[in-house]
Amino acid sequence: MPNAHTVDQVRAAEAPLLAGPPPGILMQRAVSGLVAYVARRLGRVHGARIVVLAGGGDNGGDALWAGARLAARGARVDALAPGRTHPEGSAALLAAGGRLHGPDPAPADEVARALVGEADLVLDGLLGIGGRGGLRPAHARLAAFAPPRRTVAVDVPSGVDADTGEVAGEAVRASATVTFGTHKRGLWLMPGAAHTGPVELVDIGLVLPEPDLRALDDADVAALLPVPGAASSKYRRGVLGLVAGSDAYPGAAVLAVGGALRGGAGYLRVITEGRLGAAPGDPHSRAADLVLRAHPEAVVTPIAPGDGTAMLAAGRVQAWAIGPGLAPGPPVRDLLATLLGADEPVVVDAGALDPLGELLGADPAVLRGRSAPVLVTPHEGEFARLTRLALGWDPRTTDTELARDRLGTVRRAAAATGATVLLKGARTLVVDPAGAAWANLTGSAWLGSAGTGDVLTGLIGSLLAAGVPATLAGAVGAHLHGRAAERAALPLAASDLPDLLPRVVTELLDGETAPKPGHCR
Ligand SMILES: NC(=O)C1=CN([C@@H]2O[C@H](COP(=O)(O)OP(=O)(O)OC[C@H]3O[C@@H](n4cnc5c(N)ncnc54)[C@H](OP(=O)(O)O)[C@@H]3O)[C@@H](O)[C@H]2O)[C@@H](O)CC1
Ligand SMILES: [K+]
Structure with a gap:
């Protein structure tokens, strides 16, 4: 390490x-x-x-x-x-x-x-x-x-x-x-x-x-990867509930599902937000259609916006991931509040970040009562908004502070919110509320494109569902995501990443990508 x-x-x-x-x-x-x-x-x-x-x-x-x-x-x-x-x-x-x-x-x-x-x-x-x-x-x-x-x-x-x-x-x-x-x-x-x-x-x-x-190296990540054994089943390997995709942004759900499946989830329940169909009990969503076309192994439940009861009724899960392709607003805030009330680990990303900021702003202790962790995965802009809503930080000051002392700033945010913070960027940082911190050393500047974060969210959700602790799930996910990007044909598109993960994981498990001692990229 x-x-x-x-x-x-x-x-x-x-x-x-x-x-x-x-x-x-x-x-x-x-x-x-x-x-x-x-x-x-x-x-x-x-x-x-x-x-x-x-x-x-x-x-x-x-x-x-x-x-x-x-x-x-x-x-x-x-x-x-x-x-x-x-x-x-x-x-x-x-x-x-x-x-x-x-x-x-x-x-x-x-x-x-x-x-x-x-x-x-x-x-x-x-x-x-x-x-x-x-x-x-x-x-x-x-x-x-x-x-x-x-x-x-x-x-x-x-x-x-x-x-x-x-x-x-x-x-x-x-x-x-x-x-x-x-x-x-x-x-x-x-x-x-x-x-x-x-x-x-x-x-x-x-x-x-x-x-x-x-930081994790390839050998660390290989040792941390959940690998199924003889006694594994699709349920024992971990069930992820992924709340992603809306009629406005259906593609993000497809990307997150791709990341989740290649993250090794044994069973993936996808909850997509759409409008209710003509007949009662006939919900329909564009995201559900797209996800099923791309990933028939996902079990998809379309729900009406904000219907937390329908979300939970989709079935038991070991971890949740929420946000890709959701438009921030009261319905997402309701879904998130429902998830925070249940006590499974949750990854919060994209369209669920502002709602989390609002929930924290209204009740700064909202995460403290939980025993399961909450992992937020903002990029810099989302971090500034989240900390404004949750903690009242001035976004311009936050930008300056991130340039002046990135790690210290993320540590303060994690400690004040009670969330594990994964700040995406050229050197993704993962910091837990107690201050333990990991930097990611893999990746490529080509990762800075739309949709790559959705893949990461699914991937991390999968690892959480398999029982990897939140901070390590973030660090392992970021490492694999970066390695996949290093192997991508250029210019990289987000939808390339899930298909590159199997090669990365295979090489890691075979011990083929071990870096030279003392060398990091
Ligand atoms: N210690 C060890 O055992 C080993 C150390 N090792 C090596 O030593 C390095 C640390 O050496 P160091 O402590 O002499 O500091 P270093 O950075 O070379 O110079 C500091 C001096 O620069 C000045 N200065 C300050 N700010 C400035 C600025 N903004 N712009 C311009 N000038 C500025 C200031 O001098 P002043 O002019 O104020 O008197 C200050 O005293 C370490 O990085 C490693 O390379 C290795 O050999 C392994 C063993
Ligand atoms: K130098």
């Missing part, structure tokens, strides 16, 4: 190792890992042109020492220093035949631009975990010169807050980040996570405490 720690946790873990002999051992371990990565990436060190962006702290020290070792192996190394430099690092570089530009006089922009333009690789050692606030102007100017495809960030892309992922002003964009000891939390949190490229973890021998943020 990959883990991420806060800067304070890293500092505390480093302290005993820094206090003991031999001096500088941690930095030399870090440098060895960094040089090994660079050599592997370049293929040939001798004759390669390397530019080091060297800040004044130990992060600059790492980059300068790496530069020295690469220069000793025949690379041409130029270091650009916007201020004072790490004394031992710069001395080592000069002794190995490297060149140091700056700090007095400061390297001219034309010189920096020319060197960086010719470089095979740029090592960003401007700032690491000791950085505070936005980059200072001289650092920011150099950061702007770093070419994203040829830049490797040392520990953290400079300008990205290592704790929160905040990017205040200019920040290096790297094609990869080599980080030391553990993943820094900010590497997994947007917007900083967009600056890292793949992250390579170098073990420097830290003994670390419980992580502040976790």
Whole structure:
């Protein structure tokens, strides 16, 4: 299981190792890992042109020492220093035949631009975990010169807050980040996570405490997946009640059903909202027709809008998912209130999120009396609306807070509402009311298209129905959903995802997609 720690946790873990002999051992371990990565990436060190962006702290020290070792192996190394430099690092570089530009006089922009333009690789050692606030102007100017495809960030892309992922002003964009000891939390949190490229973890021998943020890898997900055994039956594997689809939005139900079926639900009851047919007891809905045409294995019950009694009468379930393709309004609020009154786990998405916000606004304790969890799955816009309705947060402030401290903001929302919050996005986060948090490391930017969230809701609902605890159901669902997206033909459409899940699950269970140690995308 990959883990991420806060800067304070890293500092505390480093302290005993820094206090003991031999001096500088941690930095030399870090440098060895960094040089090994660079050599592997370049293929040939001798004759390669390397530019080091060297800040004044130990992060600059790492980059300068790496530069020295690469220069000793025949690379041409130029270091650009916007201020004072790490004394031992710069001395080592000069002794190995490297060149140091700056700090007095400061390297001219034309010189920096020319060197960086010719470089095979740029090592960003401007700032690491000791950085505070936005980059200072001289650092920011150099950061702007770093070419994203040829830049490797040392520990953290400079300008990205290592704790929160905040990017205040200019920040290096790297094609990869080599980080030391553990993943820094900010590497997994947007917007900083967009600056890292793949992250390579170098073990420097830290003994670390419980992580502040976790991620699942393929092996974790394979171990958590509910797999039927000899004693399984369609009921024992879990019955999901999926409330999705209306006459206005029937397609969302089809997508959610696809996700649910490929999530392994043993039995799927689909409740669609429609108008009542001509004869009493003859309800009819477009969503029901579409679902049955696409997925004949689903058992579909059309109900009149807001008819909670008919919804519950569809049969017993182990978990509910509600929202895809529903238009927010009083009928959905009634259905949701009915589900909250029953004590099964519930996934709340899309058209059921505003109604949940209203229920929470009217009674902040509405989720506290339940023993079964409620998992909400908003994207950023829906999160801002949900927290406005439920908690009275100003949506503009919420947007700012999400950019400043995404994890902290989601933790506050989960704690205040009593819901487990899955915030969808480039690095989906899942946080339970007690603050336990997972970041999802799979996926592709192509997932940002209509309908992909409906598939995710069905998938997570299936996992909940099979008995996977809510936070893990969210994290496992997001992982599988992301892996499916990585395998999609491009451009991806949401309806491709359910059909890609069987291959993903098969590979996971066969152990074929295990990532390289320490590597996350
Ligand atoms: N400790 C260890 O054992 C190991 C540590 N390792 C490495 O050390 C790194 C941490 O090193 P660090 O603590 O020296 O911090 P780091 O980020 O290099 O520089 C901080 C200095 O920069 C300045 N500054 C601050 N904010 C700024 C801003 N916005 N814009 C511009 N400048 C700013 C400020 O200096 P000031 O000018 O204020 O005196 C501050 O003192 C870590 O990321 C890893 O790479 C590895 O070798 C493994 C072993
Ligand atoms: K850096």
